[in-house]
Each structure stands twice: as structure tokens, then as C-alpha cells.
Amino acid sequence: MTGFRLPESARRRKEPGGILPEHQEAKRQRLLSNHVKECHGTADFVSEIGKLWEEAQAKFLTIGRYLVQAKEGLPHGEFESMVANQLPFGRSVAYQLRMVAQAVEQRRIAEDDLPRSYTNAYKLVLLDDGALRRAHEAKVVRPDVSRRELTEFLNKIKAGSQQGTPEQERRAQRIAWLLSRAKALSHEMAQIQAELHALSGGIRDRKRAHHH
Incomplete structure (x- = not known):
């Protein structure tokens, strides 16, 4: 298969002199599996x-x-x-x-x-x-x-x-606008909650001072 070709250096590599019996058997099996039969x-x-x-x-x-x-x-x-x-x-x-x-x-x-x-x-x-x-x-x-x-x-x-690109673009633009709007509303909500917290704290402080 293309893509699996060994580099030249690997192809030139020679088997070591003292090959173990199991290595000899593995080599023999490779040769047998790569043997090209005569087809009819x-x-x-x-x-x-x-x-x-x-x-x-x-x-x-x-x-x-x-x-x-x-x-x-x-x-x-x-x-x-x-x-x-x-x-x-x-x-x-x-x-x-x-x-x-x-x-x-x-x-x-x-x-x-x-x-x-x-x-x-x-x-x-x-x-x-x-x-x-x-x-x-x-x-x-x-x-x-x-x-x-x-x-x-x-x-x-x-x-x-x-x-389908125009429709996809329209939907993508709408999604981007909605995300931007959601982010802005989230920021505004955070500011509202911070102001409410501050005002509530001020009311509590005045009530404590009045009781004392």
C-alpha cells in the first residue's frame, strides 16, 4: 500500500550474522507469505x-x-x-x-x-x-x-x-447575535444584582442603627 513504504535506509539494512532459530523461522514465514504463486x-x-x-x-x-x-x-x-x-x-x-x-x-x-x-x-x-x-x-x-x-x-x-450556504450563514449570524445579546443581558443582570445587594446592605445598616 502506498504510505507504508520503508525508507531507503531501512531497506538497505542487512540481517545480523548470528540469527536465532526463531528469527530464521519468522523470516522463512515472511518469504512464504510473500511468495507469488503461478495463477491460471x-x-x-x-x-x-x-x-x-x-x-x-x-x-x-x-x-x-x-x-x-x-x-x-x-x-x-x-x-x-x-x-x-x-x-x-x-x-x-x-x-x-x-x-x-x-x-x-x-x-x-x-x-x-x-x-x-x-x-x-x-x-x-x-x-x-x-x-x-x-x-x-x-x-x-x-x-x-x-x-x-x-x-x-x-x-x-x-x-x-x-x-445551503446562504441559509447556514443566516442561521450562524442569528446564533452569533443571540449569543452576543445573551452575554450583554447576563452582564446587565450581574450589575442589577450587585446594585440590589448594595442597596439591601444599606437598608439593613440603617435598620441596625435605628434599633440601637
């Missing part, structure tokens, strides 16, 4: 590529979950340093993977519905709840959704949002 016909190719693609999906979600755990568990500043200097991808990819994993944990998107491309998944988790509901209704929240399908859906969402 479309069905074979679709089967093999599909299996690898599903594995890739599971891997990026698992990486995202590790990143969430690291963000929550590492001391302040250590997570950012790890992402910047020690991982085979940068801050942008790390952020996207983490946001996707969080969306799955928050049940905004079911793990089984997650697109196999983390970039497509990230575009979906950026949507608000209303737009994400529309994405479900449009059946673009699924593992095999293509970039083209998702882009077309997002463009429709954007176009609909732009058409």
Missing part, C-alpha cells in the same frame, strides 16, 4: 489479490489501533518524536490511520464496512454524522468502494452544502 485464469488472480488486499486492510487498522494506544500511553512529546523519527511513514499517514481506528472504536464505521484503502476510509471518517449517514445510504461505505465512487459522492455532498 482470472479467478486465480482475483482470489490471490483479494486475499492480500484484505490482509492489507487489517494491517492498516491494526497499525491505527497501535497509534491510538501509543498516543494515549506514551509521555508527552514522545509520541510525536516516535512518529517523526522512528516509523516508516510520516505524521500525515499516522494521523489518518489513527483517525480511522478511532472511528471504528467509536462505532461510527463498522470494521467490516471499512474501505480497504486507508485514504478512502479517512475521507469517510472526516464526514459529520449526517453526511456519513448519507454515505451509508448511498452504499459507499463498503470495503471495495473505489476512489472514483467516493470522490463523486463527496462532490455531491459538497455541492449540496454550497447550495
Whole structure:
């Protein structure tokens, strides 16, 4: 998958001379899992590529979950340093993977519905709840959704949002005015209460003086 390519320095690294038996076995398993079989016909190719693609999906979600755990568990500043200097991808990819994993944990998107491309998944988790509901209704929240399908859906969402901009602006302006008015009234009420308190105190003082 794009985004997971190791830096050149890591690719050039050689295995140490004295490899432990368990390390040899792990290396052998990697080689077997990466072995390209000879396929005969479309069905074979679709089967093999599909299996690898599903594995890739599971891997990026698992990486995202590790990143969430690291963000929550590492001391302040250590997570950012790890992402910047020690991982085979940068801050942008790390952020996207983490946001996707969080969306799955928050049940905004079911793990089984997650697109196999983390970039497509990230575009979906950026949507608000209303737009994400529309994405479900449009059946673009699924593992095999293509970039083209998702882009077309997002463009429709954007176009609909732009058409509603004047109404949204009017409501936003009204909300801003009401908040400003509420603040002013709250300030005025505080002044009234302070004056009442002061006047009440003066009356009490005069009553005490009269009794004495």
C-alpha cells in the first residue's frame, strides 16, 4: 500500500550474522507469505489479490489501533518524536490511520464496512454524522468502494452544502447575535444584582442603627 513504504535506509539494512532459530523461522514465514504463486485464469488472480488486499486492510487498522494506544500511553512529546523519527511513514499517514481506528472504536464505521484503502476510509471518517449517514445510504461505505465512487459522492455532498450556504450563514449570524445579546443581558443582570445587594446592605445598616 502506498504510505507504508520503508525508507531507503531501512531497506538497505542487512540481517545480523548470528540469527536465532526463531528469527530464521519468522523470516522463512515472511518469504512464504510473500511468495507469488503461478495463477491460471482470472479467478486465480482475483482470489490471490483479494486475499492480500484484505490482509492489507487489517494491517492498516491494526497499525491505527497501535497509534491510538501509543498516543494515549506514551509521555508527552514522545509520541510525536516516535512518529517523526522512528516509523516508516510520516505524521500525515499516522494521523489518518489513527483517525480511522478511532472511528471504528467509536462505532461510527463498522470494521467490516471499512474501505480497504486507508485514504478512502479517512475521507469517510472526516464526514459529520449526517453526511456519513448519507454515505451509508448511498452504499459507499463498503470495503471495495473505489476512489472514483467516493470522490463523486463527496462532490455531491459538497455541492449540496454550497447550495445551503446562504441559509447556514443566516442561521450562524442569528446564533452569533443571540449569543452576543445573551452575554450583554447576563452582564446587565450581574450589575442589577450587585446594585440590589448594595442597596439591601444599606437598608439593613440603617435598620441596625435605628434599633440601637
